[in-house]
């Protein structure tokens with residue numbers, strides 16, 4: 001099995017006005033000046049900034065992603081945005097099933113599954129998020145919850161080339177708390193084994209499994225070199241070009 005190429009993806013969430021594109025331009029400048037060829041970098045700004053971000057990133061190695069999509073390609077769905085629209089705006093990937101959408105918008109595993117299929121239909125990579133709540137973590141239910149979310153959310157046609165799984169414990173998002181490296185290793189190992197049952201070992205062995213939840217420059221090396229961790233999904237720290245670059249740069253020491 002060849003080594004999995006890591007991915008560091010930033011999720012700006014509902015942050016950023018047009019002026020924030022200067023932060024993306026600053027990131028681009030840092031990556032252009034000191035590329036990190038060992039890993040892929042991606043930024044997922046809000047949908048309103050996608051075309052502006054596409055222009056800022058033109059010719060850059062930084063990939064562009066989006067944060068959510070509707071499951072249908074078009075139609076009478078006021079306020080929604082289809083995967084095809086995201087692709088048209090320059091995105092090559094879309095986050096689906098983030099816990100903030102599961103919680104704020106009542107998104108079910110079935111809906112996340114449909115959104116992942118929509119991403120494939122539009123030629124986008126689906127970044128499928130899973131993660132347990134604090135109560136589930138405290139009750140020792142993490143592995144059961146993740147198994148069930150993966151079985152419900154990851155389409156059987158998922159392939160390593162078009163699918164990324166992001167493990168984001170809800171209690172670690174925006175809190176400064178993180179699971180311990182052994183906990184992350186256990187969960188990521190389980191995710192890979194569930195993917196193996198669904199997709200076969202060869203696809204599962206090549207699928208990127210990201211860790212997300214309070215990843216910062218200070219803890220990135222500790223979290224990203226855990227076995228079965230193939231990168232990060234970064235929230236708050238992705239809003240600052242220097243912080244995001246420093247997280248990406250933890251891979252700079254590796255053979256390219």
Ligand SMILES: O=C(CO)COP(=O)(O)O
Nearest residue numbers: 011173174213214235236
């Ligand atoms: O939800 C996240 C990324 O999708 C993580 O957010 P924070 O990095 O701000 O904890």
